[in-house]
Amino acid sequence: MNIFIKVTASVAVLAGLSTAAVAQEIILRSSDTHPDGYPTVEAVKYMGELLTERSGGRIAIEVYHSSQLGEEADTIEQTRFGVIDLNRVSLGPFNNLVPETRVPSLPYIFRSIDHMREVMDGDIGDDILAAFEPHDLVGLAYYDAGARSFYTSNTPVRSIDDMAGQKFRVIQSDLFVDMVNALGADAVPLPYGEVYSAIQTGVIDGAENNPPSYLSSAHLEVAKYYTLDEHLIVPEVLVMARSTWDKLSPEDQELVRQAARDSVSYQRELWDAAVVDAMAAAVAMGSEIIEVDKQPFIDAMGPVYEQYVDTPELQDLVARIQAVQ
Numbered sequence: 001m002n003i004f005i006k007v008t009a010s011v012a013v014l015a016g017l018s019t020a021a022v023a024q025e026i027i028l029r030s031s032d033t034h035p036d037g038y039p040t041v042e043a044v045k046y047m048g049e050l051l052t053e054r055s056g057g058r059i060a061i062e063v064y065h066s067s068q069l070g071e072e073a074d075t076i077e078q079t080r081f082g083v084i085d086l087n088r089v090s091l092g093p094f095n096n097l098v099p100e101t102r103v104p105s106l107p108y109i110f111r112s113i114d115h116m117r118e119v120m121d122g123d124i125g126d127d128i129l130a131a132f133e134p135h136d137l138v139g140l141a142y143y144d145a146g147a148r149s150f151y152t153s154n155t156p157v158r159s160i161d162d163m164a165g166q167k168f169r170v171i172q173s174d175l176f177v178d179m180v181n182a183l184g185a186d187a188v189p190l191p192y193g194e195v196y197s198a199i200q201t202g203v204i205d206g207a208e209n210n211p212p213s214y215l216s217s218a219h220l221e222v223a224k225y226y227t228l229d230e231h232l233i234v235p236e237v238l239v240m241a242r243s244t245w246d247k248l249s250p251e252d253q254e255l256v257r258q259a260a261r262d263s264v265s266y267q268r269e270l271w272d273a274a275v276v277d278a279m280a281a282a283v284a285m286g287s288e289i290i291e292v293d294k295q296p297f298i299d300a301m302g303p304v305y306e307q308y309v310d311t312p313e314l315q316d317l318v319a320r321i322q323a324v325q
C-alpha cells in the first residue's frame with residue numbers, strides 16, 4: 001500500500017486551513033525512467049502541483065525519476081500490484097499485456113505527430129486507455145514521445161540495405177522485435193538502462209529512440225549516426241494502480257483524472273522544445289543526422305501488421321486511426 005493517509009497539521013497550514021481542521025494527506029509515488037527535467041518527469045510534477053492546489057493540500061505526487069524504482073518492465077508489474085501508484089511509461093512495454101496498445105505502437109501507423117495527437121485526444125485514445133482496466137491499471141493520459149529513429153555506432157544507416165546484419169536494441173515488446181527483424185536487422189530486447197554499455201561494448205550495434213532520449217541517455221556518445229527513418233510515433237501513457245484508484249473517493253478520482261489531462265498540453269509544450277534542443281545538441285556533440293528514403297521501411301512492415309493486427313477489434317482500431325484526418 002502506497003497511499004498514506006495521515007493527519008498533518010502542517011499540510012493544513014500550508015493549504016491555508018485552520019490547524020484545527022483535519023487534513024488528509026495522500027502521497028502518490030510515481031515512476032519514470034527519465035532523468036529530472038525530462039518533459040514527462042516535469043509534466044507529472046506539474047500534475048502533482050495541480051492536484052495539491054485543487055485538493056487544498058490533501059493530495060501530492062512524489063516523482064521518482066531516473067529509474068529509481070526500477071526498469072520499465074518491472075515497474076509495470078509493481079504498479080499492477082499497487083506497490084507503485086503512478087507510472088509514466090511508453091506504450092511499447094504494454095504491447096504483450098494489453099493488445100490494444102499494439103495499434104498505436106505499429107510502425108508508420110501515424111502520418112504525423114499531429115495525426116497522433118488528433119487520434120489519442122479523441123475516442124480512440126479513450127478506448128485504449130479503458131483497455132488497461134482489466135489489467136489492474138487505470139489509464140489516465142497520454143504524453144508525446146515524438147518519433148523514434150535508428151542510431152548506430154559504426155555503420156551508418158543510409159538506406160534500408162544498411163540495416164542488414166546490424167543488432168538493434170528494442171523495448172521489450174514482441175511487436176518491436178518483429179519490426180526490426182522485418183527490416184533485415186537483428187533485434188535485441190533489453191531494458192533501457194542497459195543500452196549504453198551494450199553499445200559501448202559492441203554487444204549491439206545501435207538502438208532506436210526519439211531525439212530527447214538519444215540525448216538524455218547519452219547514447220549519442222556511443223552511437224553517432226542518427227538516421228531519420230521515424231518508424232514509430234508511439235505515445236507515452238500515465239497509468240495508476242487499480243488498487244490505489246479504488247481507495248480514492250469518486251471526487252478525488254475526478255481530481256486525479258482532470259489533473260492528468262491538464263498536464264498534457266504542458267508536456268507537449270516542453271516536448272516540442274526538447275526535440276529542437278536535442279537535435280541541435282546532437283549535432284553540436286558530433287552526431288551525423290542522416291536523411292533516408294522512408295518508403296522501403298514502410299513497405300517492409302506488411303508482415304508486422306498481418307501478425308499483430310490479428311483480431312477484428314484490432315483491425316477496426318487500425319481502420320479508425322487511418323480514417324482520422
Ligand code: GTR
Nearest residue numbers: 089090145171192209210213
Ligand atoms: C523512451 C520512453 C521511455 C522508454 C525508452 C526505451 O523514449 O520515453 O518510456 O520506453 O524510450 O526505449 O526504453
